[in-house]
Amino acid sequence: xxxxxxxxxxxxxxxxxxxDEQMNELHLCEECARHKSAxxxxxxxxxxxxxxxxxxxxxxxxxxxxxxxxxxxxxLTYADFKKVGRLGCGNCYEVFRKYxxxxxxxxxxxSQHIGxxxxxSKIAVKPSLKKKTGLAELKSQLQKAVANEAFEEAARLxxxxxxxxxxxxxxxxx
Amino acid sequence: xxxxxxxxxxxxxxxxxxxxxxxxxxxxxxxxxxxNKFPFPHWASKVQLNAILDKCSxxxxxxxxxxxxxxxxxxxxxxxxxxxxxxRHLMSIEHTQKTEQKAVLVNNEENIAVxxxxxxxxxxxxxxxxxxxxxxxxxINTIDDALAKxxxxxxLDDFGYLTACPxxxxxxxxxxxxxxxxxxxxxxxxxxxxxxxxxxxxxTRGLYGEGTQASGNFFQISxxxxxxxxxxxxxxxxxxxxxxxxxxxxxxxxxxxxxxxEILEDRINRSLxxxxxxxxxxxxxxIELLSMVRLGSDLGMVKDIDRRTINELFIITQPAHLQKxxxxxxxxxxxxxxxxxxxxxxxxxTNT
Numbered sequence: 271x272x273x274x275x276x277x278x279x280x281x282x283x284x285x286x287x288x289x290d291e292q293m294n295e296l297h298l299c300e301e302c303a304r305h306k307s308a309x310x311x312x313x314x315x316x317x318x319x320x321x322x323x324x325x326x327x328x329x330x331x332x333x334x335x336x337x338x339x340x341x342x343x344x345x346l347t348y349a350d351f352k353k354v355g356r357l358g359c360g361n362c363y364e365v366f367r368k369y370x371x372x373x374x375x376x377x378x379x380x381s382q383h384i385g386x387x388x389x390x391s392k393i394a395v396k397p398s399l400k401k402k403t404g405l406a407e408l409k410s411q412l413q414k415a416v417a418n419e420a421f422e423e424a425a426r427l428x429x430x431x432x433x434x435x436x437x438x439x440x441x442x443x444x
Numbered sequence: 445x446x447x448x449x450x451x452x453x454x455x456x457x458x459x460x461x462x463x464x465x466x467x468x469x470x471x472x473x474x475x476x477x478x479x480n481k482f483p484f485p486h487w488a489s490k491v492q493l494n495a496i497l498d499k500c501s502x503x504x505x506x507x508x509x510x511x512x513x514x515x516x517x518x519x520x521x522x523x524x525x526x527x528x529x530x531x532r533h534l535m536s537i538e539h540t541q542k543t544e545q546k547a548v549l550v551n552n553e554e555n556i557a558v559x560x561x562x563x564x565x566x567x568x569x570x571x572x573x574x575x576x577x578x579x580x581x582x583x584i585n586t587i588d589d590a591l592a593k594x595x596x597x598x599x600l601d602d603f604g605y606l607t608a609c610p611x612x613x614x615x616x617x618x619x620x621x622x623x624x625x626x627x628x629x630x631x632x633x634x635x636x637x638x639x640x641x642x643x644x645x646x647x648t649r650g651l652y653g654e655g656t657q658a659s660g661n662f663f664q665i666s667x668x669x670x671x672x673x674x675x676x677x678x679x680x681x682x683x684x685x686x687x688x689x690x691x692x693x694x695x696x697x698x699x700x701x702x703x704x705x706e707i708l709e710d711r712i713n714r715s716l717x718x719x720x721x722x723x724x725x726x727x728x729x730x731i732e733l734l735s736m737v738r739l740g741s742d743l744g745m746v747k748d749i750d751r752r753t754i755n756e757l758f759i760i761t762q763p764a765h766l767q768k769x770x771x772x773x774x775x776x777x778x779x780x781x782x783x784x785x786x787x788x789x790x791x792x793x794t795n796t
Contacts, residue, residue, distance in 0.1 A: 282636075282639075300635060300636075300639065303639070304635075344487055346483075346487060355609065356486050356487070356563075356608045356609055357606075357608055357610065358483050358484060359478075359481075359482065359483040359487065359598070360478060360480055360481075360598030360599075360600075363600055363606050363613075364600070370603075370610065373610060374603065374610055374613060374614075374671055377610060377611055377669075377671075378613075378669045378670065378671035379669060380669075380671055380672025381603070381671065381672075382671075383600075383602060383603055383604025383605075383613075383614045383615070383671055384672060384673060384674045384677075385614065385615040385617075385673070385674040385675050386585070386615070387601070387604070388592040388597040388605075409672075410672065410673070413672060
């Protein structure tokens with residue numbers, strides 16, 4: 271396979287972009303890939319990149335502009351976040367949850383924390399946390415299955431997660 | 445402890461020991477933590493930043509592992525002192541800017557450093573010599589547990605530890621391994637290796653972390669993803685990758701030894717010759733030549749200079765270190781002279 275840009279050298283770098291569930295593949299030779307990444311680095315600092323991602327989430331959600339949403343604890347607006355690429359305080363994560371969850375997913379491939387927590391340092395794990403961990407464990411298994419391209423396994427896990435979340439929601443309403 | 449006390453001391457992570465220390469210089473873990481109900485540093489007022497610094501330094505004073513540590517308040521330090529701490533990998537370049545209400549806590553062994561009011565309220569760092577991330581994790585985890593009992597961390601069950609930048613959210617953890625890969629660079633395989641690393645969502649940086657170029661064949665590799673995997677999973681992932689890179693570097697060294705031993709010996713000995721006799725030398729040239737000497741020491745071609753001396757030279761030949769040793773501000777030209785003199789002294793000492 272030849273490079274998509276120069277059409278001369280063999281393509282050894284393969285990029286996959288997914289935008290609005292549209293998959294776009296780029297096959298580049300090392301030299302063109304280097305030029306491309308150097309050009310991108312020049313254009314974007316991290317904050318612009320994050321801000322760009324935040325912007326993208328807005329369009330894909332087709333929801334009203336979140337820029338005026340303001341964190342009551344620290345006064346940071348979503349527009350501020352887009353500008354500086356930094357949140358204002360811990361409470362911002364609650365206030366902007368709807369926009370941050372997809373952003374975190376794009377950055378990390380997940381928006382569900384798995385790992386230690388401050389309360390595990392203080393006391394034995396609370397039962398409610400254990401339940402969360404069970405769900406988190408399923409989500410982690412799902413990610414692994416997807417990474418290994420074990421799609422049947424992934425589908426099974428996805429259904430389990432859906433069931434689990436439905437159960438949780440039902441319980442919350444009761 | 446004073447800044448001056450650090451100069452004649454070799455940091456724990458420079459010992460040149462530990463697993464795979466022929467390829468791996470050091471292993472580092474850092475955790476980003478923030479206090480609940482306080483704005484992140486960039487968004488906080490002076491009063492709030494002071495309160496954060498107070499709370500954090502009080503809590504750190506009560507943690508066993510940090511009992512012997514010293515808190516350096518950055519506003520009290522001059523620019524050479526600040527640069528000096530960066531050169532010792534005890535804090536970031538970012539931490540030297542707008543220094544009001546910023547501080548860094550350093551223990552006597554210099555393997556623990558905690559930055560206060562950098563991008564996050566707390567940046568806890570642990571450095572180990574050699575390939576040793578799990579040991580670093582065990583120690584830093586103990587410190588973090590102790591601090592969590594004293595401080596109210598910003599944390600949510602689903603997003604994990606909350607950080608100023610969403611790229612650190614979740615575990616707030618970054619594991620980095622500093623590698624010395626001269627054979628992969630010389631055999632022109634490094635580009636391919638770095639491309640593979642980037643594809644696996646790991647980052648490669650230079651000697652001094654974020655925004656620095658790789659120089660002297662040193663590469664710092666760390667995880668990008670901090671959310672959705674547990675701390676031990678993240679470390680396992682980095683370890684898996686590092687093991688492969690170590691393997692490739694070792695193979696490349698092996699091939700060079702069998703196929704072009706004379707050329708390699710020539711380059712290494714020329715490098716050593718220049719270092720032992722130069723009268724003027726820049727820090728960039730120093731790093732490049734020391735890199736070759738270090739390779740020579742790893743391969744048993746350079747026998748009379750130990751790894752610790754070489755590691756130490758990488759640090760003490762840096763600009764701020766030279767100026768601290770001379771107790772004087774030096775221009776770039778003056779530094780190049782002093783640097784050459786210092787290297788000659790150190791290398792010819794171990795030679796006799």
